[in-house]
Amino acid sequence: xxxxxxxxxQEQLEKNFKExxxxxxxxxxxxxxxxxKKEAMQKTSKLEETLEELENCKKCKGLYMCKxxxxxxxxxxxxxxxxLYFTYLPCKxxxxxxxxxxxxxxxxxxxxxxxxxxxxxxxKKRVKAIKWLDKFYEEFDFSKKMKGMYLHGNFGCGxxxxxxxxxxxxxxxxxxxxxxxxxxxILRTLKADWDLYDLKMRLYQTIDILCIDDIGxxxxxxxxxxxxxxxxxxxxxxxxxxxxxxxxxTLEELENHFKLNDSSDEKxxxxxxxxxxxxxxxxxxxxxxxxxx
Numbered sequence: 001x002x003x004x005x006x007x008x009x010q011e012q013l014e015k016n017f018k019e020x021x022x023x024x025x026x027x028x029x030x031x032x033x034x035x036x037k038k039e040a041m042q043k044t045s046k047l048e049e050t051l052e053e054l055e056n057c058k059k060c061k062g063l064y065m066c067k068x069x070x071x072x073x074x075x076x077x078x079x080x081x082x083x084l085y086f087t088y089l090p091c092k093x094x095x096x097x098x099x100x101x102x103x104x105x106x107x108x109x110x111x112x113x114x115x116x117x118x119x120x121x122x123x124k125k126r127v128k129a130i131k132w133l134d135k136f137y138e139e140f141d142f143s144k145k146m147k148g149m150y151l152h153g154n155f156g157c158g159x160x161x162x163x164x165x166x167x168x169x170x171x172x173x174x175x176x177x178x179x180x181x182x183x184x185x186i187l188r189t190l191k192a193d194w195d196l197y198d199l200k201m202r203l204y205q206t207i208d209i210l211c212i213d214d215i216g217x218x219x220x221x222x223x224x225x226x227x228x229x230x231x232x233x234x235x236x237x238x239x240x241x242x243x244x245x246x247x248x249x250t251l252e253e254l255e256n257h258f259k260l261n262d263s264s265d266e267k268x269x270x271x272x273x274x275x276x277x278x279x280x281x282x283x284x285x286x287x288x289x290x291x292x293x
Contacts, residue, residue, distance in 0.1 A: 017041040025051055033077045039084055043077070046086055050075050063093045064219050072097070111164035111180070119165055126158070129286045133166045140174060148209070148244040150251065150277060153286035159246040162286075163211050167244075170209070178209040183229075184218040190228060201228070205235035211244040216254050225258055225273060233276035243280040251283055 017040065020026045029047055030040045040047065053074045056067045063072050072094030075086050090098065116137065119130060129151060140146065151159045160180070170176035181204065190197055204210055210232070218224060236243050249257060251274060258270035 013041045013044065016044045020044050020048055023051070029077070033079055033084075035077070035079065035084065039079075043084060043086075046075070047077060050077060050086075057091055060091070060093070062219075063097060066091075066093075111161055112168070114161055114165040114168055116165050116169045119162060120158075126162070126286055129162060129284050132282070132284060133162060137166055137169060140170060140176070142208075145240045146242050147279075148211075148242040148281045150245045150247070150281040150283045151286060152245075152247045152250055152283070155248055157286055159286060160211075160213050163244050163246060167209060167211065176208045178211065179203065179207050180211040180213055182213045183215045187218055187224045187228060201231065204232045206239070206241070209242045209244065210236065211246070213246050214248075215245050216247045216249040216257050220258055220260060222260070222269075226269060230273055230276070233273065233280060237276055237279050245277065245281055250285070251277070 017037075026047060029051060035043075049069075053068045057074060060066060066072055068074060070088050073088040073090055076089050078085050078087050116134070120126070121130060129149070132149060136146070136149075149163070151163065153159055164180060167176070167178045167180065171178060186200075190200060212229075212232075215229075233243070247254060254277075255270050255274045258273055259266045
């Protein structure tokens, strides 16, 4: 449909366009998109919005800081067959998030079928962790008070796979129920669906074995740290339920991660979480090759 502008509207468009042309980046965007003056005049405000969003991206340090109208995206002009469209393109942080989710999905399929026999025992850097898991499997008994493992190491060294292999074996051979929860995602889903909050929290607090995967990769908030994580850990500690953790951070690094600032109050809250983790698990480091490569 062809738009008709009144003389007054046309004059305002012209004025807005001239003001926008004082910005060299505005002119560069018009040239890059190969717009005519008329096309650019009609979409001046949208083009300026694109420049504003691109400027936001330059200063942005992550999706949690995004100031754009559609989080993680920039509204970019694109001309096809002489028609101007505005398309939402993902920023680098959104692309990373998408890639991470796809990677997690493929990893999940592998981890769901992992068994102890599938573990690669050739890598000497993984021996300590593997021996510990073997011992845990042999000695596991519902009547015993058993600690889980805090397994930390470099990205992609197979931390989640090892623990998945153990837990799948325990489920099959010893009728153990377990949950592996990807911690950053769990915080998002709990906040997004309050109707299931109590049900999910009860599950995490009472299931036979819980593995909190990738702890330390989440954005720290008081709610996530104290209300969610603190509640789960305290409950499992009270019931002597084995709890596993995987992380790219050492315990010392994790303690710093949990502090929102350097106040004494924050140090105490962070230390309280760490004491629960130490009560529930044995720390083992595993620095090995990146198996995702």
